[in-house]
Each structure stands twice: as structure tokens, then as C-alpha cells.
Amino acid sequence: MNLLSPKWTQRIAIGVLGAATLATLLVLLFIIVFVLEKGLRTISWSFLFTNPQDMGRAGGIFPTLVGTLLLPLLALAVAVPLGVGTAVYLTEYTREGRLTRIIRFGTDCLAGIPSIIFGLFGFIFFVTILKMGWCLLAGGLTLAIMILPTIIRTTEEAIRAVPYSYREVSFSLGATRWATVVKVVLPNALPGIVTGVMLGIGRCIGETAAVIFTAGSALRLPHSVFDSVRTMSVHFYILAREGVSAENAYGTAAVLILSILLLNVTTYWLMHRFIGRRA
Amino acid sequence: MSLDAKIRFELVSLFYGAFEALKQVNMTMAERQITALIGPSGCGKSTLLRTLNRMNDLIPGVRITGLVRVDGRNIYAPGTDVTTLRKRIGMVFQRPNPFPLSVRDNVSFGLRVAGLTSRADVEPILERSLRAAWLWDQVKDRLDQSALDLPLDQQQRLCIARLLAVEPDIILMDEPCSALDPIATGKVEDLMLELKKQYTIVIVTHNMQQAARISDVTGYMLLGDMIESGATAALFTNPQDRRTQDYLSGRYG
Numbered sequence: 001m002n003l004l005s006p007k008w009t010q011r012i013a014i015g016v017l018g019a020a021t022l023a024t025l026l027v028l029l030f031i032i033v034f035v036l037e038k039g040l041r042t043i044s045w046s047f048l049f050t051n052p053q054d055m056g057r058a059g060g061i062f063p064t065l066v067g068t069l070l071l072p073l074l075a076l077a078v079a080v081p082l083g084v085g086t087a088v089y090l091t092e093y094t095r096e097g098r099l100t101r102i103i104r105f106g107t108d109c110l111a112g113i114p115s116i117i118f119g120l121f122g123f124i125f126f127v128t129i130l131k132m133g134w135c136l137l138a139g140g141l142t143l144a145i146m147i148l149p150t151i152i153r154t155t156e157e158a159i160r161a162v163p164y165s166y167r168e169v170s171f172s173l174g175a176t177r178w179a180t181v182v183k184v185v186l187p188n189a190l191p192g193i194v195t196g197v198m199l200g201i202g203r204c205i206g207e208t209a210a211v212i213f214t215a216g217s218a219l220r221l222p223h224s225v226f227d228s229v230r231t232m233s234v235h236f237y238i239l240a241r242e243g244v245s246a247e248n249a250y251g252t253a254a255v256l257i258l259s260i261l262l263l264n265v266t267t268y269w270l271m272h273r274f275i276g277r278r279a
Numbered sequence: 280m281s282l283d284a285k286i287r288f289e290l291v292s293l294f295y296g297a298f299e300a301l302k303q304v305n306m307t308m309a310e311r312q313i314t315a316l317i318g319p320s321g322c323g324k325s326t327l328l329r330t331l332n333r334m335n336d337l338i339p340g341v342r343i344t345g346l347v348r349v350d351g352r353n354i355y356a357p358g359t360d361v362t363t364l365r366k367r368i369g370m371v372f373q374r375p376n377p378f379p380l381s382v383r384d385n386v387s388f389g390l391r392v393a394g395l396t397s398r399a400d401v402e403p404i405l406e407r408s409l410r411a412a413w414l415w416d417q418v419k420d421r422l423d424q425s426a427l428d429l430p431l432d433q434q435q436r437l438c439i440a441r442l443l444a445v446e447p448d449i450i451l452m453d454e455p456c457s458a459l460d461p462i463a464t465g466k467v468e469d470l471m472l473e474l475k476k477q478y479t480i481v482i483v484t485h486n487m488q489q490a491a492r493i494s495d496v497t498g499y500m501l502l503g504d505m506i507e508s509g510a511t512a513a514l515f516t517n518p519q520d521r522r523t524q525d526y527l528s529g530r531y532g
Contacts, residue, residue, distance in 0.1 A: 095339055163376075165372065165374070165376045166376070166378060168334070168337075168372065168376075169372065169376050169378070169438075169441075170388070170392070171334065171337065171365065172332060172334060172365055172369065172370040172372075172442070173365065173366070173369070173388060173389035173392065173441065173442060173445055174362045174363065174364075174365040174366035174389060174392065174393065174445060175362070175388075175389075175392040176362055176392075179392040180392075183388070183391065183392060184378065188379065
């Protein structure tokens with residue numbers, strides 16, 4: 001016997017789902033407001049563009065800003081060509097079979113590994129065995145490996161979403177497989193690929209464990225890829241963990257949140273412009 | 280062997296794995312004529328059409344035996360350049376399928392993949408192809424707008440312009456009007472009659488009236504067999520095979 005009429009179940013369902021959405025938004029909003037409220041008053045031009053003094057107790061965060069920019073950039077420079085290449089190979093050049101299943105299983109496993117393990121690997125392999133020391137290069141390569149699975153999987157999904165009929169037409173007009181990939185498949189998969197890259201950048205920027213192990217935490221401007229850098233996340237972690245300066249920690253966190261916001265907004269704006277022009 | 284056979288199938292069989300989709304098909308298709316392939320769904324007419332531009336190659340597990348000759352040459356002979364073959368033999372698909380690009384970029388696609396990119400080279404071909412597909416007047420002022428904004432029949436004619444740009448001599452059409460309304464269908468059919476003056480056309484259609492209206496030769500297929508083929512008027516008025524007769528009179532399926 002039904003205790004509730006369909007009308008009431010419907011109302012309850014809407015209520016529960018709405019409450020869940022609201023709770024999620026509130027938590028998110030609370031975090032952002034909390035950090036900005038504590039951090040915004042610290043942010044100024046001199047905070048952004050001067051060097052830290054006294055281990056970050058005073059002065060600005062300029063080197064960590066540079067570190068946060070360079071490290072993901074280096075990671076992407078390695079991970080995007082490798083990841084997109086792998087995804088194209090898996091989707092366009094091989095037929096579904098045991099090999100593709102094994103590779104896919106491998107990337108899924110890789111995606112689930114905690115970042116500290118990547119940090120440890122990077123420390124042992126790049127820092128120690130290859131004798132790079134703690135540096136931008138070791139950190140960038142480690143982060144590249146870390147975000148590779150994300151980029152491969154999102155690119156694969158994006159490529160699969162390109163209608164088969166586009167490929168068919170392209171082949172029927174005498175295009176080779178490569179021409180089809182370059183002129184038809186990748187342009188149409190671009191929005192999805194960009195989403196994957198964004199996720200990758202987000203993971204790089206937010207990462208601390210893997211970065212401390214591989215890029216170190218030197219508080220000065222790097223002069224080459226063989227210099228150690230400190231990212232904003234690491235800076236925040238050290239300032240807060242070692243009780244150096246809560247004020248500057250929140251200031252750094254606020255800058256971090258704002259830069260991620262800026263990154264997202266710019267990307268979506270660019271994507272809209274780009275797609276708007278294409279279609 | 281008659282001299283004007285542009286296309287000649289000799290004992291062509293095609294297997295999807297163990298399934299025999301074409302059974303020792305023999306047929307000739309004449310130059311600058313429209314040949315229609317009719318028959319119930321799944322009879323192999325689209326498969327036969329696609330042997331001509333080797334689109335079946337893309338499907339895993341396909342095996343083909345026999346000879347498919349175009350201008351006397353077996354297109355399945357080892358060393359055949361499939362991309363060159365496909366440029367010579369254009370294809371129009373069931374649903375209009377322009378790329379999500381501008382009208383201009385759609386028509387010039389085949390040229391661009393062939394390495395022809397300079398505007399001076401592309402522009403005359405663009406106009407010529409669109410004129411040949413009877414689309415120039417409708418789109419000349421909106422060449423840079425998305426092709427997806429065109430009405431369906433214009434999209435289908437754009438697809439025809441797109442293949443004309445790579446200068447084929449054979450055009451394959453796989454139920455090109457099945458997504459179009461009767462008026463749009465009429466326009467595409469008129470266009471086909473015009474194109475026939477320059478091109479050899481092979482069309483697969485479910486619409487028997489369409490085959491009767493536009494084709495010179497018709498082939499009736501059933502379960503992978505070419506039951507009967509011949510001049511369209513003769514085939515429709517006086518079919519030789521009992522099974523053709525049944526199909527034409529609507530007694531089949």
C-alpha cells in the first residue's frame with residue numbers, strides 16, 4: 001500500500017534534491033568567503049610583486065607566484081602532447097582489443113594513485129637517480145605523470161564524442177587518417193580536451209605533497225629549470241604548518257583561489273569565442 | 280565486354296565475418312548514366328555501393344572477393360591508392376552531414392586536405408562547385424556562416440558541392456533524399472539529372488518511384504544477390520524475375 005500519493009513523493013524528491021544542491025553550494029561558498037575574508041586584506045600590489053622576507057613572515061609572495069605559473073606550464077608542455085597523442089592512438093589507430101583494455105586499465109589505476117606516491121617516485125627517479133636535485137624540471141615531470149591519466153581519459157571521451165559521420169565524410173573525400181585526425185577529429189574534440197587540461201592545471205596548482213618532494217620549496221626566483229621553486233600551495237602549507245604567519249598564509253590562499261577563478265573564467269571565455277567562430 | 284562500362288562488378292562477394300552480405304554479384308554501370316540499386320532493407324545495396332569507394336575497408340572483419348573494375352582497373356588490386364580512389368569517387372550520405380564549419384570551409388575541405396590552401400586557388404573552385412550544386416545563389420552572401428544553419432536540402436546540396444570540389448568522375452549516393460521532404464527531394468532529383476551530363480551516378484534508394492523517375496538502369500537486389508538488372512523502363516514494366524515482380528508490386532515484405 002502506498003503511504004504517500006505520487007504528488008507528495010514528487011514534492012519530497014524535489015525538496016531532497018534541492019537541499020543537497022543547496023548544501024553543496026553553501027559549503028563551497030563558505031570556504032571561498034572564509035578564505036577571502038581572511039586573506040583579501042593582505043593582498044596588495046607589493047604583496048603580489050615583492051620578494052618574501054624572513055621566511056615569509058613579512059614581504060610578498062612573488063617567487064611563489066612565478067613557481068605556480070611555471071610548474072603547471074612545464075607539466076602541461078610534457079603531458080598534453082603525450083596524453084593527446086596516446087588518446088588519439090587508442091581511439092583512432094587501434095581497434096578495441098586486449099591491448100587497449102590493458103592500457104585503459106593502466107591509466108585508470110594511475111589516476112587513482114595518491115599524489116604522494118607520485119612525489120615519492122619523482123623524488124627517487126628524477127631527483128635522486130637522474131641527479132636532477134629538487135628543481136622545476138623534476139617537479140614538472142612528476143606532475144606531468146600525475147595528470148597524464150586525466151588528460152588521456154578526457155581526451156579519449158572527447159574524441160569518442162565526435163560523430164562517426166564526420167570521419168566517414170572526411171575519408172570519402174580522400175583524406176588520410178592523419179588528415180582526418182588533424183582537420184576533423186581534434187578540432188571537434190577541442191572543448192573536451194580543454195576541459196581535461198583545465199582539470200590537470202587545477203590538480204597541478206593545488207598539489208603540495210608531490211611538489212615538495214620533487215621541486216623543493218626554495219623561496220627565491222628560479223633562474224633555470226634546474227632551480228628549486230616553491231608554489232603558492234606549498235608556501236601556504238609551510239606558512240600554516242610551521243606557524244610562520246597566519247595572515248600571509250590566508251593572503252596566499254586568497255591569491256590562489258582568485259587565480260584559479262581567473263583561469264577558469266578566461267578559459268571558458270576563450271572557448272566560447274573560439275567555438276562561436278567555428279560553428 | 281561492352282566498351283562503355285564505367286564500372287563492372289565481376290563475381291563480387293563480400294563477407295562481414297562469416298556473414299555473406301554480397302553473393303557473387305555481376306553488374307555493369309555505364310558512364311554518364313544514373314544507375315539505381317533497389318531492394319528491401321539489408322539486401323546489400325548499400326554494401327555494394329560502398330565497395331566502390333572502399334568505405335567497407337573501414338569496418339573490421341570485412342573480406343571481399345571478385346573484381347570491382349572502374350575504367351577497367353580492379354580497384355582492389357594491391358597497390359591501389361585508396362585516397363586517390365576516393366577523390367575520384369565521391370559519396371553523398373543518407374543524412375546531410377556538413378562539418379560544423381562555415382559553408383566555405385565545408386566546400387574547400389577536400390582541397391585543404393589535399394594541400395590546396397591559397398585563397399586564389401580555392402575561390403574559383405568554391406564558386407564552380409556551389410554553382411554546379413545549384414547552391415551558389417542561396418549561399419553566395421553567407422559563405423562564412425555555419426553550414427548547419429542552412430535548411431536540410433541546402434545542406435545536402437552543400438555536401439554534393441563539397442564532393443564536386445575534389446573533381447570526381449563517379450558520384451555514389453546512399454539514399455540521399457531519405458531525410459528530405461518531397462519538394463526538397465524533387466530539387467535534388469533535378470540536380471542529379473543535371474549532374475548526369477558530366478558524372479556517372481550510382482544511387483541506392485528505398486523509393487521505387489525515385490528509381491523510376493531518374494535512373495537509366497536499375498538493379499534489384501535481395502539477400503545479397505543481384506536478382507535482375509536492366510534498363511529502368513523495361514525492369515519496371517516487364518520484370519523478368521518473379522521476385523522482382525513481387526517486390527515492384529508490393530508483395531514483398
